[in-house]
Amino acid sequence: MAVYTEVSDEALRAFLAQYAIGELLAYRGIAEGVENSNYALKTTQGDFILTLYEKRVDPAELPWFLGLMQHLAARGLSCPQPVPGRDGAALRVLEGRPAAICTFLPGFWPRRVRPSHCAPLGEALAQLHRAGEGYAPVRRNALGPDSWGPLLDRCRGDGESVQPGLIAELDAALAEILAQWPEPGRLPVGHIHADLFPDNVFFLEDDGRRPRVSGLIDFYFACTDLYAYDIAVVLNAWCFEPDHSFNVTKARAILRAYGGRREIAPAEWQALPVLCRGAAMRFLLTRLYDWVNTPPGAMVTRKDPLEYLHKLRFFRHATHAGAIGG
Incomplete structure (x- = not known):
């Protein structure tokens, strides 16, 4: 917002x-x-x-x-x-x-994600995917893989001012991601949120019990795409600590709770590492574009694109689902 x-x-x-x-x-x-x-x-x-x-x-x-x-x-x-x-x-x-x-939905989004938030989040994401079944209209993902190259091109002029060597590193990483991206029809597809960050999930907490999700908000990136890509977005958004380390305990809680509501197919597990790299690339590029193009005086909090460079680097070395909680 x-x-x-x-x-x-x-x-x-x-x-x-x-x-x-x-x-x-x-x-x-x-x-x-x-x-x-x-x-x-x-x-x-x-x-x-x-x-x-x-x-x-x-x-x-x-x-x-x-x-x-x-x-x-x-x-x-x-x-x-x-x-x-x-x-x-x-x-x-x-x-x-x-x-x-x-x-208006009651509740608060977690400024600091705790492990206890993760299982309810995984359940809510699976519930969203199941609830979306039967909504007949289709919307393509306007910020899917075919948009990343053009978006990177639009950042070339000023991207190096954010960090020297950034554009060359992104060129190499994007080529790897696109070469390994799942073929159409290989993975289950449906309506996804595509932007389920902590500030889009509200929780209520009852006297020390496990937090419960009170609602999901901000559906304006929702689209028809791979369910597993939505999982990858969530792993990027919820499972890294302030020191940029990946918290596998949080990831495992999300994945197990999700799987309890909607089974994750073997092909989805296999594709999850490259989907996580793709999700990191998507948010890095949109943040980078906004970083160099936010109009002066806008009442908006710019988000650091380099946060997602750390995530992209982690996922480039996570070559199997077990490394990310699978």
């Missing part, structure tokens, strides 16, 4: 008049994240999240995202629900941007 587009009091009140969610009491921008502009709203009827969709999101695809969230919730997954306006439409325009209001 982030704020690129400022919303005036007058524009927001006129926008909210199109909804039956009560009178506005307070609102504030949410600076975390890098993609869309988000505001926390408090009205006389409760708490909501307002999202203005920025340039990386294709407005034509927004009905797909909102429909997926509705589909997942109808099948028992806790996730935000689009709020329809008085005219029944959930999607409209604010400050020149496509915009929607979604319900």
Whole structure:
């Protein structure tokens, strides 16, 4: 979440008049994240999240995202629900941007991931994959492997300023990843989150018991792709310590809990190391691009691309699933 587009009091009140969610009491921008502009709203009827969709999101695809969230919730997954306006439409325009209001989920995302978070996370990821079955529309992964080369090319001019030799190292690593990427049809495919970082998973904790997932948020990178790639994204996002070491205990907890809800096929286990390298490459490249292209004055927290260089280097040496918790 982030704020690129400022919303005036007058524009927001006129926008909210199109909804039956009560009178506005307070609102504030949410600076975390890098993609869309988000505001926390408090009205006389409760708490909501307002999202203005920025340039990386294709407005034509927004009905797909909102429909997926509705589909997942109808099948028992806790996730935000689009709020329809008085005219029944959930999607409209604010400050020149496509915009929607979604319900607010209780809970907190873990600033420090503990092993006790990992099994509930694995269960929730498998539940998401199972719940997505039956949602007929398909959305290709716009940030999948075929996008990584062009994205790297767009970073060549300024990428070396981040770290000397970075572009050459990424060229070599990307060539390896693409050469080993699974052939189409070899692995199970379905609807995936593709961005399930700790700040997109809310937990509740009950008197020292195991934390439980209260909801998953931010589905605007969701797509139709390999289930195992979604697992690889989660291993990248949740299993590294501040010193860049890989915590195999956390990975094993995620994988075992996931497998208890949805069996991981042998071919998925075999492909997991290269999928983890691919996931590291994807987030390294988008962070690198944002690092050198974030507009001045944007209320957004830039994320360090070199964090994912350490992860990529680890996974380049993890040549079998056992090295990453399998």
